[in-house]
Amino acid sequence: MIDYAEMNQLLFEGQHEALKRMTEEALAAGRPPTEVLEEGLIAGMAVVGEDFKHNRIYVPEVLLAARAMKAGMAVLQPLLTSRPGGAGSAGVIVMGTVKGDLHDIGKNLVGMMAEGSGFTVVDLGTDTSAEQYIEAVRRHDARILGMSALLTTTMIYMRTVVQAMKAAGLEHVKICVGGAPVSADYARQIGADGYAADAASAVELFRRLIAERPAAAEAGPA
Ligand code: B1M
Numbered sequence: 001m002i003d004y005a006e007m008n009q010l011l012f013e014g015q016h017e018a019l020k021r022m023t024e025e026a027l028a029a030g031r032p033p034t035e036v037l038e039e040g041l042i043a044g045m046a047v048v049g050e051d052f053k054h055n056r057i058y059v060p061e062v063l064l065a066a067r068a069m070k071a072g073m074a075v076l077q078p079l080l081t082s083r084p085g086g087a088g089s090a091g092v093i094v095m096g097t098v099k100g101d102l103h104d105i106g107k108n109l110v111g112m113m114a115e116g117s118g119f120t121v122v123d124l125g126t127d128t129s130a131e132q133y134i135e136a137v138r139r140h141d142a143r144i145l146g147m148s149a150l151l152t153t154t155m156i157y158m159r160t161v162v163q164a165m166k167a168a169g170l171e172h173v174k175i176c177v178g179g180a181p182v183s184a185d186y187a188r189q190i191g192a193d194g195y196a197a198d199a200a201s202a203v204e205l206f207r208r209l210i211a212e213r214p215a216a217a218e219a220g221p222a
Pocket of ligand 1: 042045046048049050052053054059062063066095100101102103104105106107109110145146147148149150151152153176177178179180181195196197198199200202
């Protein structure tokens with residue numbers, strides 16, 4: 001019997017090796033990877049976020065919790081990213097956390113789920129500038145640009161990127177945004193094509209946007 005409360009506590013305490021072990025045990029016991037992710041890892045990080053917000057814990061403790069979360073995610077990664085039947089790519093998504101922002105756990109999860117659903121993900125990491133997004137979109141002929149932001153001070157950079165993409169003539173590339181302070185309303189305000197609240201809805205959004213893409217754009221750049 002897997003005790004998710006114990007996994008949450010290990011994450012909270014930053015015990016990365018024990019959490020990695022328990023993640024492996026949960027999978028060995030037949031628990032679905034998405035359940036382990038949501039109940040064992042994401043639920044634990046939610047507690048960390050609450051305590052951080054109320055100054056009951058500070059950056060060093062959050063860093064340790066983030067390291068533990070990543071250790072658990074590394075165990076789940078092969079399962080979340082494996083493509084059934086080795087099908088071809090559903091399209092390229094360039095993804096990154098925006099300039100000034102170092103939070104990458106949520107963005108990494110979205111990337112893993114997207115890969116598992118058949119997309120090819122080009123991950124630019126964190127602190128990504130408009131120029132870096134544009135360069136990668138062009139180089140990989142991406143169909144979607146995904147931006148993540150976790151800070152109210154960095155989410156505003158998403159608008160800069162949307163405008164820079166237009167100025168660069170890349171209007172045909174769909175832009176998706178997400179992250180804790182971002183909303184559907186904000187996505188509309190800045191001219192993005194879509195917003196998703198979590199990794200599973202992000203993948204649904206990517207699929208929908210790819211399906212909506214006008215036939216003219218399928219020809220790719222001249
Ligand atoms: Co920071 N931090 N942090 N932090 N941190 C938050 C975001 C904060 C809300 C905590 C709080 O006060 N409650 C707060 C922001 C407040 C605000 O802006 N209003 C905050 C702060 C203030 C800071 C610092 C400024 C603290 C300081 O230094 N004084 C600093 C900033 C550093 C910087 O970026 N320049 C900082 C630093 C850090 C750490 C480095 C210690 C660490 C990050 C480690 C890492 O990512 N490698 C950290 C962490 C871990 C958090 C919290 C606790 C957890 C974030 C997380 O990983 N959540 C966070 C609290 C919170 O969010 N409630 C907090 C789990 C993850 C699975 O969820 O990222 O939301 P999330 O991703 C979800 C969805 O949002 C969505 O899908 C994901 C999966 O379901 N999603 C997308 C995300 N991206 C998407 C993109 C999409 C679609 C969906 O399309 C492309």
